[in-house]
Amino acid sequence: MRQMYEHRFPIVLGKDFAGTVTEIGSDVTDFAVGDKVFGMVAKQRLTxxxxxxxxxxxxxxxxxxxxxxxxxxxxxxSLGLAGAVAIAVIDALGPLSGKAILVSGATGGVGAHVVQLAKARGAHVIATAASGRATEHVLGLGADQAVDYRNDLATQVKQVDSVVHLAGDGASLASVLVDGGRIVSxxxxxxxxxxxxxxxANPDPAKLSRLAADVAAGRVRVPIARTYPLxxxxxxxxxxxxxxxxxxxxIAVA
Ligand SMILES: NC(=O)c1ccc[n+]([C@@H]2O[C@H](COP(=O)([O-])OP(=O)(O)OC[C@H]3O[C@@H](n4cnc5c(N)ncnc54)[C@H](OP(=O)(O)O)[C@@H]3O)[C@@H](O)[C@H]2O)c1
Structure with a gap:
């Protein structure tokens, strides 16, 4: 990470957070002590x-x-970073109703959101998954079809209107794209x-609130596989x- 972020040890890592406000600056009006908040650490330096x-x-x-x-x-x-990236992906894709999209990296944190948000916008969602367990996972999130990224994609997927690249080989993903189709990475x-x-990821408060509303209303599920104490x-x-x-x-902090 040396080239990307200035840092020196010790470093407190971690992008996502949720908790209770304990102090605010004198000019802060949108939040009060005791408020429950969540988000993504949006600082330039790891330090x-x-x-x-x-x-x-x-x-x-x-x-x-x-x-x-x-x-x-x-x-x-568990929502902020992956959710904010997924919202950026969905916004970049434009209208999705009736469109076929391939989500490469659907099994990951961002992918879980993209699959669900795209499905909710009326897309036909094809999701990559590397095993039986992973296939069940993406279908459980609402994907219409799962494809194994370890095998040739062109034999598993006809053609798609858009590709969401979160992982994988760009050239093989592009090979299943219609002429003029869009690749978002x-x-x-x-x-x-x-x-x-x-x-x-652009975690402005309005976008984070949009994310939270989708989850609170049950339109999007955040699959938490396991929780560890700090x-x-x-x-x-x-x-x-x-x-x-x-x-x-x-990570459960308290
Ligand atoms: N631009 C931004 O602001 C921003 C912010 C956050 C993340 N990101 C990027 O977005 C991407 C996704 O992030 P994430 O947090 O969702 O990562 P993640 O949780 O690690 O998920 C990546 C997934 O891709 C799968 N995968 C690995 N190789 C693959 C391949 N060849 N084809 C298809 N799937 C494959 C992995 O599954 P296996 O278990 O099978 O390996 C894993 O489930 C990463 O590249 C990350 O760096 C960007």
Whole structure:
């Protein structure tokens, strides 16, 4: 990460968070002490502190929103970053009703949101999954079809109007795209002969509130696979790095 972020140890990692406001700045009007909030740490430098801790500071105008009634704090704490990327993906795709889309990386944190949001907007969703368990996972999220990314995609997928690239080989994804179809990537894809729309998480409070409302209303589910206490954070990170995780790994701080 050295090239991406200035840092020196010790570093508090973690992007997602949820909790209770304990202090506010004198000019903050949107939040009060005691409010339940969630979001994504939107700081440029790792040295500014992340979400894996009992306390964090955040600017009131970026990366934080209220937890609405009906949304569990533990779920809200697993929502911010992946949800904000997924909203950016969906907004970049434009109208989806009746369109076929292929979500590559559907088994991941961002993918879980993209599959559900695209489905809710009327898309026919084809999701990548590498095993029987993963296939069940993406179909459970509402995907219409699951395809194994380890096999040739062109033999499994006819043609799609759009591709969402969260993982995988760009050229083989592009091979199943209709002429003039759109590729949106959250994973820095560059592909000769194709215009790729890059997306970044933009966790402004209005977008976070949109996300939270979808989850609180049951339109989107956040699959939490396992919850670890804070003192087992290192185990959580190595479990995540071992791959094959289906759903979010959550850290319970309190
Ligand atoms: N632009 C931004 O602001 C932003 C923010 C957050 C994340 N991101 C990026 O968005 C991408 C997705 O993030 P995430 O948090 O959802 O990651 P994640 O949870 O690690 O999910 C990635 C998924 O892709 C699957 N996968 C691996 N190789 C694949 C392949 N060849 N084809 C299809 N699927 C494959 C993995 O499943 P297996 O278990 O089968 O390996 C995993 O489930 C990452 O590249 C991340 O860096 C961007």
């Amino acid at each position: 500014d502190g992340g979400g894996f801790g009992e306390y964090l500071t955040t600017a009131a105008g970026a990366g934080v929103a209220h937890v609405p009634a009906g949304l569990d704090l533990a779920v809200a704490g 959250a994973a820095h894809l560059q592909l000769e002969g194709h215009e790729v729309t890059p997306v970044m 003192d087992q954070l290192a185990t959580a990170v190595s479990d995540f790095a071992a791959r094959g995780v289906l759903g979010k790994l959550a």
